[in-house]
Amino acid sequence: MYQPLAHTAPAWAAYTSLESAPSPLLRDPHLPLVTVVTPSYNQGAYLRATIESVLTQDYPNLEYIVVDDGSDDESHAILRSYTHEPRLRWLVAGQRSQSNAINMGWARSRGQILAWLNSDDTYLPGAISTQVDALLRHPSAAAVYADAQYITAAGAPLTCIYARPYSPLALLRLEIPAQPTVFLRREIVAMVGPLSMSRRYSMDSDYWARIAHLAPLQHVPALVATYRLHASSKTVSQASGFYAEWLAIAEAFFADPRTPSELQRERPAVLADIYAAMANLEAQNGQPAQALRYFAYAWNLARLRPRMLKFPLSLLEHHMPLGLAARFSAAWGWLWRQRQRMITR
Template sequence: MKPLVSVCLTTYNGERFLREVIESILSQTYSNYEFIIIDDGSTDSTKDILSEYHNNSKIRIHHQSNKGRAISLNKTINLSKGRYIAIIDDDDPSKPKRLEKQVKFLEKHPEYGLVGSYWGREYPDNPEKEKEVIKPPTKDEKIRKAFPRYSPFLHSSILIRKKILNKKPYNENLRNCLDLDLYIKIAKNHKLANIPKVLAKQRFHEQQHFANQLNRKKNLRTDSKIKIKAVKKLKLKPHNYIYPIMIYLYTFLPTKIQKQIKKTFKKHFIAK
């Protein structure tokens, strides 16, 4: 039987959480899916972990030299057979009913192109920091209004119609913010939603934090440019330009002044 859903995962040196993420998909209450995994040139024990699943009929594993995230994600989509694409990252596991609830939503609402959900957030390298539940907007209108300030989706929580991704794949020229760029492209012609249930878990950990800090200015500038374009593409009101332009200009300030601004306006000024 042809799978209705293709779960797509790309990983690069994701050994720490990879097994848990894979098991979270194999434990789904929904069963009509295939699971495509691309190892994008990992140098840790990722290959050994994936070898444990070679005999699982639901999983197709591909190894390649390092191509980058966008190219690898597009490859998983090209390899897929399903009507719907479920994205999952190598450190963010899914809750057991994720696919069941999201497939039901898109089957019932053909005007929607993408659906996400609430998600839990935890800090495995900072156990004293409390876990959180992130509740982004659930309705299309409010989701659109959120784009100039923050991303209203967790990448590991989204289910997308494949026919949309065939026409609007991930931007392979982007090294970061490619998920935000994708959401905005989809929003131009399709409605978006979040299911008001926690269906995924997000982790903030040291490896991720180090990579983000290393390219922080560049990431913020790319993020701001995408958000500025969103105001025009989605025909939002002109005042929505203010926040992303402020963040873009902020990246050119001396580090000392940036720290002062961040300390003063921590909850209101700095992008999530």
Template sequence: MRPLVSIVVPSYKTVAYIKETMDSILGQTYENLEVIVSDHSSPDGTWELLQPYAQDPRVQLFEQPRGGGAPANWTAATERATGEFLKLVCGDDTIDPTCVERQVDAMLAAPNAVVCASKRRIVNSHGEVLMASRGLGHLRGEVSGPQAVRAAILAGTNIFGEPGCVLLRREALQATGGWDDRFPYVLDLHTYCNVLQHGSFVAVDEVLAAFRLNASQWTIALSQQQSEQVVGFHHKVAEETPAC
């Protein structure tokens, strides 16, 4: 039977965190899932540390050749997914035990929904909580896709959160061409906004994931380009979404 949920894990140089990430995924209360890990030829031992997880029948491990940065690895992992719903969890983040169950329930209760998100904790490289609850803005329950996009643009930030606290309808993601890296710093937010042109958004008002601030993240290297990319992205979305 095809799993209902695909959890894809792009990893790169996450040897210090990947075990915690994988254990959080495999410890979900929701069990009808597959886990696809794509390691981007990490030189730090991440690939070797992942090997024992291949013994779990839900887990598939792949090694992605170097090149293309994070967008290439996100795409490589996602293209192997088969589930109706898709969650991407970066190799240094974690999801709470009931995260997938709560989000699947929310999506099944809203047949027109293409994106579901919850709040998340922000933690540092040691796992210490820097912010106990972040995300969603004023969004609650099911709202139209354009309404959710407008809320994000007006907030000037990613109110949906990083992929670990988001569940996507995979068919809708495919229909938009997958992860959109034209503005790499807002890769996730840009993609959500594309997908939300195809259906509604559901907000689960609970903290169900943790996002780790890590100095080695690929986004840190883009700091000089961030402002320019965010401005360009906002202009693009304003043109494509009515009343933004």
């Protein structure tokens, strides 16, 4: 009954050579099996916290696969300390590719619901139960996503990421979803196929855009995961590497013949919002010339956009790190949520 994804989905045929594994542990046969995959490379400083956040969940039917990408730190010793845990198994990929590590894990997954949790992020208590319940209540949704919280390297809470209701345009504008909160149906992953090996930085956004042509995602108004910011995380150390992929993902979506004409018309505004985000990041990183260049691209595409109002604060932030840009984003998000509550009353 519980076969690896690669044995049942043609799109995953490249991963059909798999090792045998013991039957998954099911403590409640009335609920679906959930497979969580953690890709990891030299994240020994955070790996145990990630593992514990998964294994201490209250959800009864869990399969947990950690795919180590050839770490040479304490990661293997940490993983060996869990040999007594029947829900967890781990393997070594060794290709230095996050997408490949996730694909290897998902190919081996036997769950009806799939997720991946990076080795420096964590689930909050009740995360899996919350998201499984949401998928069961929304049968037309391809996946569910929720709110998350940024934390420091030491685990101290920072700002919350309050997710917005789903729309393909919000997805393309990088407003949703927070990756650690996403749980997907197996049949959707079977149809969409593996994560793209050509996306080093935005493989998640690329995957959500591919899903958007098949079915919607569903927002769950709950805080379910943390997103750790530290010096070596790609979000912090390699922000500029995301830019080209953001634009390529959006352009591919608009070029797809399955994209409805009413969405096609939003292309200039979406690209302007992406350029505005790039301008804000470059301004905060102390690159004013590049920031102004991206700002000009955004202006030429769609004139003034709300995201561009943050630009002066982002320029100031590099010289006076008062957190003004972050406070502006938080205030804007609060106003947006209040407006949505009034609309839905």
